[in-house]
Amino acid sequence: xxxxxxxxxxxxxxxxxxxxxxxxxxxxxxxxxxxxxxxxxxxxxxxxxxxxxxxxxxxxxxxxxxxxxxxxxxxxxxxxxxxxxxxxxxxxxxxxxxxxxxxxxxxxxxxxxxxxxxxxxxxxxxxxxxxxxxxxxxxxxxxxxxxxxxxxxxxxxxxxxxxxxxxxxxxxxxxxxxxxxxxxxxxxxxxxxxxxxxxxxxxxxxxxxxxxxxxxxxxxxxxxxxxxxxxxxxxxxxxxxxxxxxxxxxxxxxxxxxxxxxxxxxxxxxxxxxxxxxxxxxxxxxxxxxxxxxxxxxxxxxxxxxxxxxxxxxxxxxxxxxxxxxxxxxxxxxxxxxxxxxxxxxxxxxxxxxxxxxxxxxxxxxxxxx
Amino acid sequence: xxxxxxxxxxxxxxxxxxxxxxxxxxxxxxxxxxxxxxxxxxxxxxxxxxxxxxxxxxxxxxxxxxxxxxxxxxxxxxxxxxxxxxxxxxxxxxxxxxxxxxxxxxxxxxxxxxxxxxxxxxxxxxxxxxxxxxxxxxxxxxxxxxxxxxxxxxxxxxxxxxxxxxxxxxxxxxxxxxxxxxxxxxxxxxxxxxxxxxxxxxxxxxxxxxxxxxxxxxxxxxxxxxxxxxxxxxxxxxxxxxxxxxxxxxxxxxxxxxxxxxxxxxxxxxxxxxxxxxxxxxxxxxxxxxxxxxxxxxxxxxxxxxxxxxxxxxxxxxxxxxxxxxxxxxxxxxxxxxxxxxxxxxxxxxxxx
Amino acid sequence: xxxxxxxxxxxxxxxxxxxxxxxxxxxxxxxxxxxxxxxxxxxxxxxxxxxxxxxxxxxxxxxxxxxxxxxxxxxxxxxxxxxxxxxxx
Numbered sequence: 001x002x003x004x005x006x007x008x009x010x011x012x013x014x015x016x017x018x019x020x021x022x023x024x025x026x027x028x029x030x031x032x033x034x035x036x037x038x039x040x041x042x043x044x045x046x047x048x049x050x051x052x053x054x055x056x057x058x059x060x061x062x063x064x065x066x067x068x069x070x071x072x073x074x075x076x077x078x079x080x081x082x083x084x085x086x087x088x089x090x091x092x093x094x095x096x097x098x099x100x101x102x103x104x105x106x107x108x109x110x111x112x113x114x115x116x117x118x119x120x121x122x123x124x125x126x127x128x129x130x131x132x133x134x135x136x137x138x139x140x141x142x143x144x145x146x147x148x149x150x151x152x153x154x155x156x157x158x159x160x161x162x163x164x165x166x167x168x169x170x171x172x173x174x175x176x177x178x179x180x181x182x183x184x185x186x187x188x189x190x191x192x193x194x195x196x197x198x199x200x201x202x203x204x205x206x207x208x209x210x211x212x213x214x215x216x217x218x219x220x221x222x223x224x225x226x227x228x229x230x231x232x233x234x235x236x237x238x239x240x241x242x243x244x245x246x247x248x249x250x251x252x253x254x255x256x257x258x259x260x261x262x263x264x265x266x267x268x269x270x271x272x273x274x275x276x277x278x279x280x281x282x283x284x285x286x287x288x289x290x291x292x293x294x295x296x297x298x299x300x301x302x303x304x305x306x307x308x309x310x311x312x313x314x315x316x317x318x319x320x321x322x323x324x325x326x327x328x329x330x331x332x333x334x335x336x337x338x339x340x341x342x343x344x345x346x347x348x349x350x351x352x353x354x355x356x357x358x359x360x361x362x363x364x365x366x367x368x369x370x
Numbered sequence: 371x372x373x374x375x376x377x378x379x380x381x382x383x384x385x386x387x388x389x390x391x392x393x394x395x396x397x398x399x400x401x402x403x404x405x406x407x408x409x410x411x412x413x414x415x416x417x418x419x420x421x422x423x424x425x426x427x428x429x430x431x432x433x434x435x436x437x438x439x440x441x442x443x444x445x446x447x448x449x450x451x452x453x454x455x456x457x458x459x460x461x462x463x464x465x466x467x468x469x470x471x472x473x474x475x476x477x478x479x480x481x482x483x484x485x486x487x488x489x490x491x492x493x494x495x496x497x498x499x500x501x502x503x504x505x506x507x508x509x510x511x512x513x514x515x516x517x518x519x520x521x522x523x524x525x526x527x528x529x530x531x532x533x534x535x536x537x538x539x540x541x542x543x544x545x546x547x548x549x550x551x552x553x554x555x556x557x558x559x560x561x562x563x564x565x566x567x568x569x570x571x572x573x574x575x576x577x578x579x580x581x582x583x584x585x586x587x588x589x590x591x592x593x594x595x596x597x598x599x600x601x602x603x604x605x606x607x608x609x610x611x612x613x614x615x616x617x618x619x620x621x622x623x624x625x626x627x628x629x630x631x632x633x634x635x636x637x638x639x640x641x642x643x644x645x646x647x648x649x650x651x652x653x654x655x656x657x658x659x660x661x662x663x664x665x666x667x668x669x670x671x672x673x674x675x676x677x678x679x680x681x682x683x684x685x686x687x688x689x690x691x692x693x694x695x696x697x698x699x700x701x702x703x704x705x706x707x708x709x710x711x712x713x714x715x716x717x718x719x720x721x722x723x
Numbered sequence: 724x725x726x727x728x729x730x731x732x733x734x735x736x737x738x739x740x741x742x743x744x745x746x747x748x749x750x751x752x753x754x755x756x757x758x759x760x761x762x763x764x765x766x767x768x769x770x771x772x773x774x775x776x777x778x779x780x781x782x783x784x785x786x787x788x789x790x791x792x793x794x795x796x797x798x799x800x801x802x803x804x805x806x807x808x809x810x811x812x
Contacts, residue, residue: 001638001641001642001645001728001729001748001749002729002731002768003729003768003780003785004645004728004729006789008704008705009705009796010704010705010706011796011797011799012792012793012795012796013705013706013707014706014796014799015795015796015798015799016792016795018799019795036726042709043703043709044703044705044707044709045703045707045708045709046707048707048708049706049707089773103394104392104394107392107393107394108392116647116773116774117773117774117775118773118774119756119774120774142727142772142777143772143773145759145775145777146756146772146773146774146775149741149756149758149759149775153739153740153741156740157739194727194770194772194777194778197727197770197777197778198777198778220727222705222707223705223792227792248781248784248785248787248788249780249781249782249784249785249788250727250770250778250780250781251778252781256759256760256777256778258758258759258760258761259759259777262759569751580750580751637750638749638750639749639750639751641749642747642748642749642750642751643748643751645728645748645749646728646730646748646751646753646771648726
């Protein structure tokens with residue numbers, strides 16, 4: 001497959017690894033932001049190919065992982081209503097709320113359907129005019145244009161039975177929160193390639209300047225990630241702190257203006273709570289008043305949501321790069337994809353799930369806890 | 371990991387642990403949930419050596435002969451799909467479970483659970499497919515049963531087939547004979563069946579080949595055995611994909627397995643669909659593939675024997691069994707790194723077989 | 724969730740006021756909304772995320788940047804068994 005296969009070339013990968021080893025003269029801590037990047041790193045064993053001087057920590061770039069519990073519970077309450085067809089990306093189905101998950105609701109009779117695209121949810125709404133179709137609109141800025149278009153279309157077509165439960169989160173405020181937190185170890189970032197394909201580089205330039213950190217906007221294939229790591233390490237070695245674009249084939253400095261225009265027409269920026277991290281100001285989207293008719297939060301009165309807090313999960317620390325899945329005593333024992341204690345184990349892109357899927361728990365079991 | 375990181379207090383996590391108290395779709399996926407159900411409920415209930423071997427078929431000694439006996443149920447949706455239908459699947463699938471036990475398939479039973487409202491024309495089509503598949507395989511459907519449930523209590527048609535075969539003397543293909551040093555030979559491309567089904571469900575159009583690989587494998591198995599009479603074991607990877615088969619063998623037989631991802635053939639169309647849907651072909655169901663575990667120096671001969679048969683044209687040696695890392699399957703990735711292959715927790719594609 | 728893969732546009736049409744493309748990914752095709760890539764035409768490659776093209780692949784940039792990587796790979800191969808430092812690309 002063009003633009004994919006060549007970025008999985010073993011010879012180029014080996015050469016990049018050599019270059020990284022030659023460039024890194026002392027320890028550095030890099031964070032990749034996107035869950036998709038984490039997944040790729042673990043899937044291809046990239047973190048074990050690069051020299052130990054370069055440490056990769058995993059960031060909060062998994063929108064499933066950071067969706068607040070209240071929102072999950074709200075989704076479950078809406079999905080339980082008999083008139084509702086609840087549609088969602090597959091990842092959200094197994095995220096536990098205070099009482100079970102969407103898959104459990106489905107097995108007890110709720111009409112819960114997995115869709116690949118929000119446009120599929122629109123199609124379901126048109127095909128079922130007597131039912132209420134709700135789409136769980138989670139994601140980063142990458143997904144916002146798709147969700148915006150779905151709502152925009154719904155309004156244009158007068159689809160009164162379609163609404164969206166919006167839980168969008170934004171990357172730059174999360175990076176700022178990580179950099180501003182006491183005890184932060186991250187010295188450079190591999191920036192989110194597809195988020196930047198939409199949003200451009202401007203926000204990252206501001207972050208890089210304020211916090212004096214290198215940010216290399218990186219793609220998702222092994223070669224992209226290795227090249228991004230090399231660029232970041234090179235900057236660090238030379239005391240530089242700028243934004244560089246590794247993912248030039250998909251990202252332009254201005255991003256996708258057409259997409260952003262529609263996103264800002266449909267959504268506005270609000271404060272959002274991130275699971276495991278807390279409230280981050282101006283870090284999410286909600287639907288504007290002009291589109292409130294399609295806002296599931298407005299449409300469905302679900303009453304007070306009483307969330308059930310539970311200890312032992314360190315997802316928050318993992319999402320901030322302060323711990324790795326292997327640091328968690330529950331990893332691979334009480335906590336596994338079958339019995340997830342936290343979101344980072346449930347989502348396919350969560351760091352814990354990635355580590356578990358690729359067998360890292362076997363190593364965790366072998367390590368003695370001091 | 372520095373000590374100051376370890377001393378930070380845990381963040382409070384708002385998620386409770388969930389414990390599954392009812393059957394989930396994942397229990398039928400052939401992955402970890404299924405394995406759990408077998409280990410925790412079925413084995414303790416039905417203890418006996420034939421069952422505990424947990425091969426694709428049970429071998430039972432009867433008056434000096436060895437009979438292979440197997441059963442499978444088919445709940446696939448949609449019932450008609452590119453490359454076949456539930457009738458053909460039900461016949462081929464059970465023949466295959468016999469074939470990988472080294473058995474010559476003799477006869478099948480066919481039990482139907484029909485939903486009220488199923489068009490007779492659809493049923494007829496399925497029955498004719500089943501008959502054609504049985505004829506092609508030289509096997510007879512000798513007994514059956516028909517039940518009907520009310521509208522909404524089933525889903526068009528569920529089929530159970532059970533099969534009996536005879537295992538010639540001297541042949542024992544139980545996975546317990548797998549040993550370190552064995553070569554692992556795969557008969558062809560993986561992921562075809564699962565992707566064909568999912569693409570139909572998702573409305574993904576395709577150019578070129580994207581159809582189920584459902585096929586009766588007894589002849590291919592016989593070819594492979596003729597080429598390598600010392601074959602240690604055979605399996606047919608179905609739901610859960612090639613990964614499920616390899617992990618099961620590694621775990622149950624306490625051996626390590628190493629496979630090279632580059633040696634595993636995958637059709638372009640299947641690759642494209644997997645990339646698009648975020649699937650790993652290794653975890654996707656098959657219905658017409660064999661995996662043979664043979665002594666290392668017999669690998670080439672096994673590959674050649676399989677390739678001589680139309681169903682084995684793309685056969686290749688994909689890896690080996692090792693004494694290192696027992697219970698763990700290691701995959702060498704295309705870029706030269708390594709990763710561990712594990713059982714999927716729950717199949718991404720429910721009702722795939 | 725940020726799963727975005729490259730595919731080739733093979734046909735374009737209007738559907739319900741949206742510009743929709745048939746996009747091919749190694750022999751399979753799917754409908755993709757092209758409203759966010761108004762300049763993309765048949766033969767172009769786009770990055771597809773949840774049924775939407777979010778970016779058009781810049782061929783020249785891709786080729787240019789990959790050439791450098793390729794050279795890196797070739798150089799590494801050539802110098803694999805020697806002790807000399809790698810020549811710069």
